[in-house]
Amino acid sequence: MTQSPGDRAAPSDRAGSGELEDLLRAHAPQVLSVLVRRHGQFDACEDAVQEALLAAFRQWPTEGVPESPRAWLVSVASRRLTDAFRSESARQRRELLSVPGEQPPVPTTDDTLTLFFLCAHPALSPTTQAALTLRAVGGLTTAEIAAAFLVPEATMAQRISRAKSRIRGAAFELPLETERSARLQVVLRVLYLIFNEGYVATAGSSLHRADLTAEAIRLTRAVREQMPADGEVAGLLALMLLTEARRPARLGADGELVPLAEQDRLSWDGAMISEGVVLLTATLPVAPLGPYQLQAAIAAVHAEAPSADETDWKQIVALYTLLQRFEPGPMVTLNRAVAVAQVNGPSDGLAILESVRAELDRHHRWHAVRAHLLELAGDAPGAREAYREAARRTLSLPEQRYLTTRASRLL
Structure with missing residues (x-):
């Protein structure tokens, strides 16, 4: 031009x-x-x-x-x-286009939030919503998105193409006030999915994808610019910042996974922690409470503890108990089991864990948590077998190596 x-x-x-x-x-x-x-x-x-x-x-x-x-x-x-x-x-x-050769008027409004809602259309599956958001709002190429979700580029191209076809007739406008809250939850869930896939890659040789976590944080900031008064948007951003702050300490010198309790807290990103805590502190007293704020509060308790031994586990148990009222589900129960074990002992944690065996038995994390609690309880043979079972079920190579190593140490 x-x-x-x-x-x-x-x-x-x-x-x-x-x-x-x-x-x-x-x-x-x-x-x-x-x-x-x-x-x-x-x-x-x-x-x-x-x-x-x-x-x-x-x-x-x-x-x-x-x-x-x-x-x-x-x-x-x-x-x-x-x-x-x-x-x-x-x-x-x-007939709707500008006269050829005429300069279109300078846009004065930012419809990015509307674009978020369109990409998170309820007619699409959660994974497709995330892919379309990364493509249209994040600017990632189809190849980059395919790599993030560990599928061939042609497969991802077909998914994105089908997604565009499904929303072709959708109106490009913000949902009505009566629908906006529910649709916003879809947008936030998509951003949460993108962040989680980056922070703990579900498969492959890398433990995390820093490009995806950075993109999720950037996009969540963009939503917050559009909706600065929404407590759950602020809560999600705080949760991402407080979680991402720990990433530098999650891998050891040889690339091995380092669990939270063993991480060098001096390696955590202090600026991210400060921003997340300030954001959460300003939000909690004035906004209606929601699950992202509660998860951020849990992350803040971990972030502000000087050491693993000084973590306020009683407060974490209380926060998980409250979170279960907002977002009941087996994964919240699993996390609560870990916290309860720290307060009341591993036997109580194992009892809670057993209550969600049917829902999570196929998930490697259930077996990994069970192995950890059995190890705390002194059941070395049971812990060893549970670590091995968890290693067999995960598709993440760093997690496989970590779990296998934990099992071998119990021989």
Whole structure:
């Protein structure tokens, strides 16, 4: 796109490759939102935005970043869309487009939140919601998303394509107030899923994916900018920050998994912990309580404990008991069993764990927790077999190595 001298940034303002990628990634969902609102046709709009981003990546390093990057991207993407619609003779859509050659008006609103709601449409499965959010809002390529979920690129491309088809007729607008709370929970669940997949990869050779956790935090910040008064949005962001702060200590020098109790707390990210605690402290007294705030409060108790032995496990038990009222389920019960074992002893923890055997027997984490509690109870043979069973059931290579090592130490 040809720019007038007034639209070009001075040479000193030209962004480096990394800065340019960050700039484009931040603007991409806003530009896509503008086009989808104006023209519909999510698929065509996304293709046009990708072409505009590519044009910017080629031109801006030499021509300079425009004074209004978003307006530039909207203009280029709109023209690409016009060309595409012309070639397909889509008259009913062309009537909605700007006059060819005319500069589209500079967008004054940010519809990113609306785009979040669209990607988290209830007609899609949770995994597909996460994939579409990473694609449309996060700006990740199909190959990157496929790698994150450990599926072939062609498989992920089909999933994303089907997802776009399923929401093709959906209105690009915020849900009604009566529906917004439920739909927001879907958005937050998608972000939570993305973060968890990055923090504890479900399979493969890596324990975590720092790119996914960073992207989940960035996207959650974007939602909070749109909804600063929502306590659960703030709670989820605090939970992510407090959890991600521990990541530097989760792997040892040889790449082995280091459990929470054995981590070097001086390696935790103090800035993230401070931000998470401040955010949670400001939110809890004024916002209606919810499960993400409670999980963040649990993470804060761990983060603020000087050592594993000084952790306030009684407070954690109380928080898990309260969390079960908001979000009853076997995984919350499993976590509560660990906390109860720290307060009342391993036998009480094992009794609670047994209550969810039917729901979680196929999950490696149930067997890993059982092994840990049996080890605390002095049942070395039982713990050894439980560690081995957990190792057989996990698809994560670092977890397999850790669990196998724990079993071998009990010989």
